[in-house]
Amino acid sequence: MVETRNPVVSVKGLTKSYGATSVLKGVDFSVARGEIHALLGGNGAGKSTMIHIITGSASKGDGDISFFDPSGAPRTDAEGRARVAVVHQELALLPHLSVAENITLPHYRRGFAAVKKRLSIEKAFEALAMIDPEFAARSLHRLVEDLSLHEGQMVEIARALSSGAELILLDEPTANLTAAETSRLFSVLRRLTRETGLSVVFVSHRMKEIRQIADVCTIIRDGRTIVDRLALSELSDVAIIEKMGQVAASHSASSAAVDRNGMKGEPLSIREADLEITLSPGTILGVAGAPAGPATLISALVGAAQAKRWTVSRAGWPERFASPRRAAAAGAGFVTGDRTHKGILHSLPIIDNVLASRRVVRGATFISGRERLECVDLLQALSVKAASIWDLPATLSGGTQQKLLLARWLGLPSSLLVLEEPTRGVDIRTKKEIYQLIRQMASTGTIIVWWSTENAELLEVCDRIVAFDTEGCASGIIERQDMSEDRLAELTGMAT
Ligand SMILES: Nc1ncnc2c1ncn2[C@@H]1O[C@H](COP(=O)(O)OP(=O)(O)OP(=O)(O)O)[C@@H](O)[C@H]1O
Ligand SMILES: [Mg+2]
Structure with missing residues (x-):
């Protein structure tokens, strides 16, 4: 001391x-x-x-x-x-x-x-x-x-x-x-x-x-x-x-080399001016850089009205989803980066917060006994300790509230999952567990698009990274074999 x-x-x-x-x-x-x-x-x-x-x-x-x-x-x-x-x-x-x-x-x-x-x-x-x-x-x-x-x-x-x-x-x-x-x-x-x-x-x-x-x-x-x-x-x-008690339970690191070519599902292509990215099922695409640029790409993907800059195309999908609800029903999930104002349903209990996407995807109104168990399982997978699933989210710590947003999409058969800072405020152990869970989702064919301001996690988890500079312009794509802190800092204009 x-x-x-x-x-x-x-x-x-x-x-x-x-x-x-x-x-x-x-x-x-x-x-x-x-x-x-x-x-x-x-x-x-x-x-x-x-x-x-x-x-x-x-x-x-x-x-x-x-x-x-x-x-x-x-x-x-x-x-x-x-x-x-x-x-x-x-x-x-x-x-x-x-x-x-x-x-x-x-x-x-x-x-x-x-x-x-x-x-x-x-x-x-x-x-x-x-x-x-x-x-x-x-x-x-x-x-x-x-x-x-x-x-x-x-x-x-x-x-x-x-x-x-x-x-x-x-x-x-x-x-x-x-x-x-x-x-x-x-x-x-x-x-x-x-x-x-x-x-x-x-x-x-x-x-x-x-x-x-x-x-x-x-x-x-x-x-x-x-x-x-x-x-x-x-x-x-x-x-x-x-x-801190943050030693992670040991995982079998089996999800590594997945043969993404053999996966079912349609590829997704995103285009802006002379930049084109085609994502095959199971790809984890990192998005790096100050918020402005990534926001344009993400809003094009999840169906918000703005951002005409990017064209998103995928066989069987409309050019643009009419609403987030339609997007969710079509298998496109989204974890917002604005947990307080857009993500958490403050006046509904924890269980409704966790099951929200399932509600939309399944079109169900009432919580079944099976879903109650499902909620408990999801919370367990993310090490959430809650006194009761019927408590309000306000009784949870900041990082724990963040976990509710991700829990919504875990285990759903999404074909696309767009994540804005999904580990914001999450502790070290759970972060590692989240990386694992996201890799698992990718291994079932879900395409992941993941914006993070923590470069280290993008470098750890992603197959490719699209970087945006401080002006909000896409400045390049880095493939797995070329990834490094320096390269990322250079492309995001954030060399320190
Ligand atoms: N109003 C409340 N009613 C009941 N429990 C609460 C309330 N506020 C906080 N808690 C509980 O107190 C504990 C400590 O929460 P606190 O927000 O201090 O954690 P923290 O260390 O800041 O975590 P984090 O890193 O996630 O921010 C948590 O288990 C939380 O669920
Ligand atoms: Mg806190």
Whole structure:
């Protein structure tokens, strides 16, 4: 354990239950000034719950949370919490206000409105310029709805800094970012910790990133602290995965060399200007690059109205599906990348979320006993722990909700499955299991089209990758034998 010199916050023996479910069972966690601290653990371990309790947005059970000022003197909970800011995967900004207005919002709450508007704009500029002077000059008056997610995160960090935050908790901030955006975020965080003594807590399921950014780590497993403040340099990847309880059940890696030529089903061809890709049944096509380009291809495939750029043709299929329902009925599955707004059915229980596609494909209305068992099996295949399949999805952790979207399509006889970031926020063990399940689907002849911002997973799983550059144009196709991180970075214009 690395001793916490000069802590900002210290959590001891924290517990938390939801009804009969005990989520935190005595967690210890402390963060020192100026450090970047990785908070690690599998899906449902209790990371977000602890973060919510530290910020005061959830109540605690037993245990203590203490805050300290820079001299080491204790602060009251209210004073301490005023110095803590959270940045989630989903932005907490008001889209119809400008960047400057969003940054100064917390000041208004404290009666800053009385001060001249000019002053508040200066303050916003100052905070944003600490992060990126060029961005500050260019974007102070832009509307937040016109920003990319990465830019929005910068605004959130600026808002935290301008309100005097000494600790920023980043709960999976990189899950929606491309490699280049992630590395820009990291350099900002590193500079801020060095120059201002800011402390950062960083949650991520991407091992490579954790190593890049963090100094120390705390590992939580099933609501308990397993590793309390250990330097990352003292832990191997294998040790971290093992401590998190993430050692995967051994699979028979039998799905490898499948003879895709012998498979039944029609090939699918997609075309844009002078680029043509023909996918035979069972092919896993990776799609790489910043969201704009992949979005055009994906919407052409799954029947959304826009994107005339791409032509999709397949024997027996219409030129374009009239609706997602028609697409699903014809055997084209889709996992959306926007889990919160488009994927999860928030007001329906877990079981309906899992069975949604089966409903459409089978045209069934009522849940049969057989389907109930099917749901339990699907959840098991993805290591989902739910108190009851009749609970609402809101009772599940972020990564676990993501698994529901994929479960919808597992085991269905789809002839095409289009995936947008299907492993977003999913823990390391389940990721490996998902790769295996997707390979299995491909081995039955399903064509998989898979967009991911995590290049490593595309390189691991795909037969071919189509890359898009930062302008949204398709920049090339990489075949299995030519795949490498460098080649992918080059084609996506994201060499770092
Ligand atoms: N409102 C709630 N009611 C019941 N259970 C809940 C509720 N909120 C969270 N839980 C449970 O608490 C546990 C911890 O969830 P939490 O969101 O803290 O996990 P996490 O470590 O952040 O996981 P992930 O990596 O998937 O984000 C999960 O088992 C979850 O189902
Ligand atoms: Mg979480």
